[in-house]
Amino acid sequence: MLQALRRVVLAAALASGSAAAQLPSFEQVRAAYHPSDALLLDRNGEPLADIRFDLTRRRFDWVPLAQFSPALREALIAAEDHRFYEHEGVDWRAFVGSLWHNLLHDNKRGGSTLTMQLAGLLDPAIAIPAAPGARRSVGQKWDQGLAAQELEAHWSKAQILEAYLNLAPFRGDLEGVHAASAVLFGKSPAALDRPEALLITALLPSPNGRAERTARRACARAKKMGVGNLCPRLYELAPRLDTPRNRPRFTLAPHLARRVLHAGGERVTTTLDAAAQQAASSGLRDALQGAAQRVSSAAVLVLDVNDASVRAWVGGLDPLSPDAVTTVRSVQSALWLPFSAANLIERRLVTGASLLPNSSEGESPWRSMRVALQQPESGSQAAMLAMAEPPAERLRQAGLELPKDSAASPELTLLQAAQAFRPFVAGGNWQAARWQADSTAAAARRLWRNDTAYIIADWLADPTQKGAASELQRPDGGWQAVWRMSDPTRDIAIAMHAGERYLIAVQVAGSGSGAEQPARLAARAIAAIQHHLGNPPSRAPRTPSGVVLGVVAFDPPVEPARREWFLRGTEVSLSVAPGRDSTLAHKIVTPEGTSTGALLRSGEALVLESAPATPDARWWADDELIGEGATILWAPPAGHYRLELRSPEGVVWDRREFTLSYPDDDTTREHAPGGGASQSEPRAPVRAPR
Numbered sequence: 001m002l003q004a005l006r007r008v009v010l011a012a013a014l015a016s017g018s019a020a021a022q023l024p025s026f027e028q029v030r031a032a033y034h035p036s037d038a039l040l041l042d043r044n045g046e047p048l049a050d051i052r053f054d055l056t057r058r059r060f061d062w063v064p065l066a067q068f069s070p071a072l073r074e075a076l077i078a079a080e081d082h083r084f085y086e087h088e089g090v091d092w093r094a095f096v097g098s099l100w101h102n103l104l105h106d107n108k109r110g111g112s113t114l115t116m117q118l119a120g121l122l123d124p125a126i127a128i129p130a131a132p133g134a135r136r137s138v139g140q141k142w143d144q145g146l147a148a149q150e151l152e153a154h155w156s157k158a159q160i161l162e163a164y165l166n167l168a169p170f171r172g173d174l175e176g177v178h179a180a181s182a183v184l185f186g187k188s189p190a191a192l193d194r195p196e197a198l199l200i201t202a203l204l205p206s207p208n209g210r211a212e213r214t215a216r217r218a219c220a221r222a223k224k225m226g227v228g229n230l231c232p233r234l235y236e237l238a239p240r241l242d243t244p245r246n247r248p249r250f251t252l253a254p255h256l257a258r259r260v261l262h263a264g265g266e267r268v269t270t271t272l273d274a275a276a277q278q279a280a281s282s283g284l285r286d287a288l289q290g291a292a293q294r295v296s297s298a299a300v301l302v303l304d305v306n307d308a309s310v311r312a313w314v315g316g317l318d319p320l321s322p323d324a325v326t327t328v329r330s331v332q333s334a335l336w337l338p339f340s341a342a343n344l345i346e347r348r349l350v351t352g353a354s355l356l357p358n359s360s361e362g363e364s365p366w367r368s369m370r371v372a373l374q375q376p377e378s379g380s381q382a383a384m385l386a387m388a389e390p391p392a393e394r395l396r397q398a399g400l401e402l403p404k405d406s407a408a409s410p411e412l413t414l415l416q417a418a419q420a421f422r423p424f425v426a427g428g429n430w431q432a433a434r435w436q437a438d439s440t441a442a443a444a445r446r447l448w449r450n451d452t453a454y455i456i457a458d459w460l461a462d463p464t465q466k467g468a469a470s471e472l473q474r475p476d477g478g479w480q481a482v483w484r485m486s487d488p489t490r491d492i493a494i495a496m497h498a499g500e501r502y503l504i505a506v507q508v509a510g511s512g513s514g515a516e517q518p519a520r521l522a523a524r525a526i527a528a529i530q531h532h533l534g535n536p537p538s539r540a541p542r543t544p545s546g547v548v549l550g551v552v553a554f555d556p557p558v559e560p561a562r563r564e565w566f567l568r569g570t571e572v573s574l575s576v577a578p579g580r581d582s583t584l585a586h587k588i589v590t591p592e593g594t595s596t597g598a599l600l601r602s603g604e605a606l607v608l609e610s611a612p613a614t615p616d617a618r619w620w621a622d623d624e625l626i627g628e629g630a631t632i633l634w635a636p637p638a639g640h641y642r643l644e645l646r647s648p649e650g651v652v653w654d655r656r657e658f659t660l661s662y663p664d665d666d667t668t669r670e671h672a673p674g675g676g677a678s679q680s681e682p683r684a685p686v687r688a689p690r
Helices: 002-015 027-034 070-080 092-104 115-120 140-154 157-167 177-185 194-201 211-224 228-242 252-262 274-288 333-346 369-374 381-387 391-398 416-423 450-460 467-471 518-533
Strands: 039-040 047-052 267-268 295-304 309-316 356-359 366-368 481-486 494-500 501-509 547-555 562-567 574-576 587-590 597-599 606-611 618-621 626-627 629-635 639-646 650-659
Touching: 027 157, 039 252, 047 252, 070 115, 070 157, 070 194, 070 211, 092 177, 115 157, 157 629, 177 194, 177 228, 194 228, 194 650, 211 267, 252 309, 274 295, 274 309, 274 518, 295 416, 295 467, 295 518, 295 574, 309 518, 333 369, 333 391, 333 416, 333 450, 356 369, 366 369, 369 450, 369 626, 369 639, 416 450, 416 494, 450 547, 450 562, 450 587, 481 518, 494 518, 547 650, 574 650, 587 639, 587 650, 618 629, 626 629
Parallel strands: 039 267, 547 574, 597 650
Antiparallel strands: 039 047, 295 309, 295 501, 356 366, 481 494, 494 501, 547 562, 587 606, 606 629, 618 626, 618 639, 639 650
16 A cells, blocks of 8 residues: 555656755755854854844854764654655655544644655745644645655755754754754754753754653653663753743854944954953953942953954943944043154154153152153153144054144044054054954054164063053063053043053043042953963063163252163263253263363373262273272373263263373373273373373
8 A cells, every 4th residue: 555655646746746846956955045143253263252133043054964963863863754764755654654643633643754844944835834733734745745755856865864954943943953052052063962962853843842841752752762861861951942042152252243243144253362352351350340330331452462463352341332442532641642752752852861840749840751651640741742742643643633622632442542552562563453364464654663662662661660550560570561541530541551462452431439440440450361361471572773771860860870771872871950050960070071182191190080079989991990989090001082980880970082192102002902001011100280
């Protein structure tokens, strides 16, 4: 009887073939498949965020058959079509059995094979009616059998099974095992174990049935397969079937995802690093813990110092909040201070030792240029800005604009601030940040000379600075340039920290005060992010050839003598406040400053005299110590000399250059190394006539 029925169906299929001819090929089905979600990936392909665009159904990337777990394929065949590899589209035994069952019982039983179910998924004309409890008509069932026969004639068993696993409906709007396994169990189809596979395949007869009933169905199937011991695990897993189905799977970089993802099926690879992104997100949360109610927005941007690629982009603590990385904010004019300082340095108008008037009450009336930049909250910033207007063209080259109203506060985004700060630690080169891996890196352009950038970075990396930015310094002793700025009302702060590898920019806005003030929260966030990153201490940048290191003292002595970097040719040993008559400055009295030459007769010596008389003064000639005291006698051989008067700490107080001659003694005309008296002809020091 079964053979006769099979021959009738085959003949009908050959005679009609109209519905079957409309079925697409496997290649057409796969090409027409479009995921509902777009995916954001880090530089190594690790998922960072996803966005759903198709709200009618949720399905993820098409999965090849080999990437479904063997446990899933076994459970599917056992539950839905255990003679799948034997029939040619219709399982006649199951078909006749279900026919008799449906004639004798009220509870209807289907006899569809996997091939027949797939045919129903591909052809809307023979799909299960959408109405609850509705079933296919006899005619639709007949056409479904015909279509299944046609599929088996043109598709392989592997293709039928692969397409079914990618298209079968599961819970709610979940379509395909990939979506079901990822949403319900947080796993890829390849990672499903046996209990999970049994539970997923138990959904197929009734995708939206109660979780407990689905677990009973899966348990019954497990017992038939001889693995009834899995039943407790099935009931334990059953509540996961009611997992919310519309939540994103990955939430590490939702704000950047909204910026770059536009359609389902997109897979955008970024320059971000998942570990750095996690460190930035965790560090920000740690820093704001307990103060979140006072914070209106917060953001972190991490740039690679070498190529300006984005390694972390945290637009806020709430995934649905506006992206604070690109939100325009007002900040105080201190933003321009590094630009103004660099402009003055590059024009050779000032050095790090130049003294500026300080208007802060109760403090020293002078601050050096270095300290004024380190302490933008001090009263010296007005003097710095007054010396040179912010270089508008340089600011435009850095992607910034001066406000048209001079009284208005500058406006910028965190992204712009980080891009503008980076050249100071990147050899003076500005580069637009990029965050998509397939985008071409923007060409670097020279914003500052390398030596100028090096000097500004050295000021900002000074571990001895006492300003507010000192809170940003890491305790590990590594090189680190820091900068912080806030608006006049102190409801927003931007803090930046740059080392050898990363530039970290943090923005916090809120109404906190004291320890919860935005500037302090931003500093805490920098420290927390550094801790989570776990990078080794940074090394200082390579010293460019255009700078020299010297020791400088101050008159008045408002700051201790220190080592300072200068553009070559601008170095000074004593920085005197403008308008001050530095009568207390240590100077060389003889030889006189106007003299470029000196004559001695045989047996005489030079008198080297300083004022004021300081017993611990040091005399150096051509970098070798020749004596100590306010006055010494010196009888070197003839030659050209660079004479310096230094403090015991090595600060150069004054210097002279002159040529010494002995016109009546030809044997002493050669300059002996070290600038001392000729050892071949020792001389008794004799005071020369003055």
